[in-house]
Amino acid sequence: MLKSLAHPSRLLIIEMLEEAPRCVGELTEAIGADITTVSKHLAVLKRAGLVRDEKHGTYSEYTLVCDCVSHMIDCIEGGMGSGDAGPMKGETVPRRKKACKASR
Amino acid sequence: MLKSLAHPSRLLIIEMLEEAPRCVGELTEAIGADITTVSKHLAVLKRAGLVRDEKHGTYSEYTLVCDCVSHMIDCIEGGMGSGDAGPMKGETVPRRKKACKASR
DNA sequence: TATATTATTGGCGTTATGACCAAGTATGTC
DNA sequence: GACATACTTGGTCATAACGCCAATAATATA
Numbered sequence: 001m002l003k004s005l006a007h008p009s010r011l012l013i014i015e016m017l018e019e020a021p022r023c024v025g026e027l028t029e030a031i032g033a034d035i036t037t038v039s040k041h042l043a044v045l046k047r048a049g050l051v052r053d054e055k056h057g058t059y060s061e062y063t064l065v066c067d068c069v070s071h072m073i074d075c076i077e078g079g080m081g082s083g084d085a086g087p088m089k090g091e092t093v094p095r096r097k098k099a100c101k102a103s104r
Numbered sequence: 105m106l107k108s109l110a111h112p113s114r115l116l117i118i119e120m121l122e123e124a125p126r127c128v129g130e131l132t133e134a135i136g137a138d139i140t141t142v143s144k145h146l147a148v149l150k151r152a153g154l155v156r157d158e159k160h161g162t163y164s165e166y167t168l169v170c171d172c173v174s175h176m177i178d179c180i181e182g183g184m185g186s187g188d189a190g191p192m193k194g195e196t197v198p199r200r201k202k203a204c205k206a207s208r
Numbered sequence: 209t210a211t212a213t214t215a216t217t218g219g220c221g222t223t224a225t226g227a228c229c230a231a232g233t234a235t236g237t238c
Numbered sequence: 239g240a241c242a243t244a245c246t247t248g249g250t251c252a253t254a255a256c257g258c259c260a261a262t263a264a265t266a267t268a
Contacts, residue, residue, distance in 0.1 A: 002106060036216075037256075043216085056210095071179070072180055076105075
């Protein structure tokens, strides 16, 4: 589970899902990576039991499974304060691409 | 920081340090890996600001930097309950070797 | 039915991680 | 000084993770 959180894009996904459910396109736009990459990140989070997906037409709406995830993140962020060690090494910053429409 | 926690051996180290400060040999014995491997794990945790080391003679005593780490772990374990997704793939189980003496 | 939209899956190259061995450092002891 | 103990560092290899492309669902719409 920790492994699934240990990636900046996936952490961002979780944080976005704290606000509201999102479809893959929205998350992709925010992350600025290829949609296939984001889809795979979501699969990882799903396998870890952190998110759930629900199909609406051609869209996949992703949601946090429960508040405990949210609490956990708060706990981590609050607990460590400024303890961000930064990127550990060649942290990938995906090249930004065109945004998709992503409105349902 | 999350990355540094996202490894079973390092998580075990953190849990052991919650109980008491430990030297590398003790941790190595508990983990069952090569001492060089454990030393490097400790270096990772140190770089992430989770542990601190203090030299006592030939021993290096490792300690948690603060309780917040401990709290965070509790928060994670409590929060997710049985949400352990298990090893994500070829999770390395290091081959066990002779234990060192490790008593100071 | 043809086409567009949204997302997933498989494959591939690149990079990072992890485990061990060998060698080196630092300290304590004979 | 010689040796033992405790640990760290550098190197190498195997494996895992990541990111993108191509191809493939699945659904909606003209």
